[in-house]
Amino acid sequence: MRWMSEQCAFAVEAYFSNNHSYVAVQRAFHTHFGIKPRGPVPDRKSIVLWVENFRTTGSVVKTSSGQQRTIMMPENVxxxxxxxxxxxxxxxxxxxxxxxxxxxxxCRILHEHLHFHPYKMVVVQELLPHDFQNRVTACETLLETLPPDALVFFSDEAHFHISGYVNKQNMCYWSGNNPRELHERPLHSDKVTVWCALLRVGVTGPYFFEEDNHAVTINSQRFVDMIKNFFEPALEKMHLGNVWFQQDGAMAHTARASMTVLRAKFPGRLISLRGDILWAAHSPYLTPCGSFYGDTSRQRFLNIAPQTCFS
Known part of the structure; x- marks a missing residue:
């Protein structure tokens, strides 16, 4: 039961006036405050607490023993x-x-006082200051060099993980008890490497780099085999004229064996690192293959070269 300060003070005074008798304090409490028979009165434990508080602090009310909270002071914020x-x-x-x-x-200071919120970072390709000008220069060169009837194959490959991806931010499991659900996946998940080439009149591919039904790493020999055994036969069936070929500067693409085959197939019409028209480094968004990775990437691509890729 909660007692008022006046009642606590009277109990302490009665304790010292009645020769430290707890029973005498309870009887005096009954009479002084007009409490009915069998009504509530302070028990012995409460009276002892009030007396001890009075002896140590000079007050019957217990004071805080800890330090005053100063964490939220303006200087700390x-x-x-x-x-x-x-x-x-x-x-x-x-x-x-x-x-x-x-x-x-x-966390209270960050949210309530500073109104800060945690934001997740997005990992993107690092761009150096000269990369932006190199992109513009590459686009201008393509627009000035390519003839009006040119057909450009934009090519690239990508990795697709086949183990599945789970976005745990969107997963909920409502239950009275924690089901301890786990989504286990290997450290290095299985994946397939797919190559294709885009042209304004169609798509060539996809081509899967694999051996014995297992994905393999792309090297110059496998890339040359793909060009000779897959891309060249497909190109001959299309019966196209004035065809140009574009690729990025991946090591398998620009190796000596790969460049020899591509120069023979596209003499004077190779857009690549060390090709007839230089392809700017760090420029995946300049091609239709990589322009739709995200809204931001697509907007950057469209602002730099709206005509080069879709003409």
Whole structure:
């Protein structure tokens, strides 16, 4: 039962006035506050607590034994803000350790006082300052060099993991108990490597790089075999004229054996690193094969070369 300060003070006074008798305190409490028979009165434990508080603090009310909370003071909030601005990639836990405060307090400051929120980073191709100008130069060269009747094959390969991908952010399992569901996957999942070439009149491919029904790494020999045994027969069936071929600067593409075969097939019409028209490095978004990786990538591609790839 909660007692008022006046009642606690009377009980302490009665305790000292009645020769430290707890029973006498309870009887006096009955009479003074007009409590009915069998009504609630302070028990011995409560009276002892009030007396001890009075002896140690001079008050019957128990005072807080811990330090006053100062974590949310303006100077601490500003210190957290400066630390976050200096190292925005560190976790809240590391910042809390550095400032010697609890993780809970750190999160409260970040959310309630600073209104900061965690954002996930997206990994993209690193671009150097000169890469942007190289892209523009490559597009201008293509527009100036390619004749109006030119047909350009844009080629590339991609890896497709066949073990499946689970976005755990969108997975929920409602239950009264934790089902301990696990999604196990190997460290290096199985994948297939697929090559294709895009032309404004159609698609050549896909071609799977595999041996004995197992995916293999692309090297110059396998790339040459693909060109001779798959791409060249498909190209002959199409009966096209003034065909150009584009590829990026992957090592398998630009090896000596690969370049010899491609130059023989497309004399003076090879768009590649060390080709007849140089292809800018770090430029996957300039081709239809890589222009639709995402909205941001597509917009960057369309802003740089709207005519080169789709003409």
């Amino acid at each position: 500003e210190e957290v803000r400066q630390l976050i601005l200096r190292s925005p990639r560190c976790s809240a836990h590391k910042h809390a350790v550095a400032l010697d405060i609890s993780h809970r307090s750190m």
